Each structure stands twice: as C-alpha cells, then as structure tokens.
Amino acid sequence: MMKVIYYTKDNCSLCDDAKALLLMLQHDYPFELEERDIYTKDEWLEEYQLLIPYVQINQTTLNCEELNIGSLEKALKDNIHN
Template sequence: MPVSSRLLNTQKQCGGIPSKSVFFFLLLRFLYFITCKLQLADAFSHSNARAQGFTHSRTLRIKMLWFQGNSMQLAKHSFQLLLRNLSASKTALPVLTLFTKDPCPLCDEAKEVLEPYRNRFILQEVDITLPENSAWYDRYKFDIPVFHLNGQFLMMHRVNLSKLEKQLQKLEQQGAGG
C-alpha cells in the first residue's frame, strides 16, 4: 500500500487528526517495525548458525547486513518525507465535518463531489445515529448530509462548490496572512 494511502487510512482511523501528528505517528510505527525486524533477523541468524554448526555464518551475516542497509535507506527516505510534509504544512488544514448516517446515498454523492478538494481540508464524518451523537441526530435527522467547516455550519442536502471554495479561500488567506 503506498504511503499516501496508509496516511489517509491512518488519518481516518485517528479521527481526522492534523497531518503533522499522522506523519509523526507513522514514522514512530515504521521505526518500531524496523527495530523488531532487525532483532528477529539477528536472532534468526545466530540460532541458524548454531543449528548448522557454524561459528560464523558468512552468508547469513551478509544477508543481515544487506537487510540492515536497505532498512536504513527506507527509514532515511521516510524521515525525509516526514520533514518535507511538516515544512509544507505549516498551517493545519481546516476540518470539514460531514454529518451522516448509514445508508445515505446523498452523503455518498457528496463525498464523490468533494474528492477533488480533499487535499485542502480534513474530512471528518459524524454518524448521527450513534448514541453519543444524539444531539446531532435531533438537529439533523431530516437534513443530512450537513456540513460544518471548522465547527461552523456551511451547507446541507447537497454540496455547494462555490460556497465551499469561497470559505476555503478565506481560510487559506487567513492562514497565509498570519
């Protein structure tokens, strides 16, 4: 799975947290994975060498060094990607909250319409049928999909691209201005 897909999946699992936190989380997860793999490979090479009666298993050591070298290159590349994304996203993306339920064909249609804009906001979905969202259910049960941008009502029923574009530009200008 490409890094961007893993990032989006992780971002959805973490409830739409800012990209800096997601990249930091992925980096830590990756480094932990590599450390575990290196420890397993090291333990395997030593046990395998003893089982075959070798005091020095040259072939296994060469393979181990090759694995370590490639892992370090991958870790270095991931760290550079992290730094590049952190510097590129000095301001947090706005959060577009979609109040929805399952099934919701209009919500599915709205998400398709929003797809070209996904790099300009974090989409957070709130299922109004969950018990903890009963206040939203009482408010929007007949109006979904409903959208809030950074906690403020934006639109309902259908995506209004001109309204969304206007508000995103306004937030981007505020973010660039200070």
C-alpha cells in the same frame, strides 16, 4: 490545517455524492475531514437528521439543500486561512 466536519448516515446517496465532492476538493484545498454518523449520538440525530448531508467548515455550514460543488469550493476558499 483546516478541518471539515461532515455529518452523514449509512445508505444515503446524497451523502455519498457530497463525500465524493469533498474528497475531490481535498486535492486543491487541503483539509482534515471528520466524518460523523448522526446515528452515533442522539444530539446529532436530533439536530441534523433532516439536513444531511451537512458540512461545517469553521463558522460556515451547508445543509443538503445548499450543498453543491460551487458552495463547497466557496466555503473552502473563504475559510482556508482561518
């Protein structure tokens, strides 16, 4: 099964919106969603604090400026068989 890693933090409305999109798309593109709070590891905080919500699907990544329903769906389609 495809795995989607989702970097987030508490009290982030953009993160909430992105998670809602992911959960909606999960009905059409089955994947395991791993949610990572950037405040639980210093490396994540340093790397992603200005990029969240941030989604990684295999080698495909989408940051806060790239994340929308179209880009998420394309990334899922492109990685469905990897």
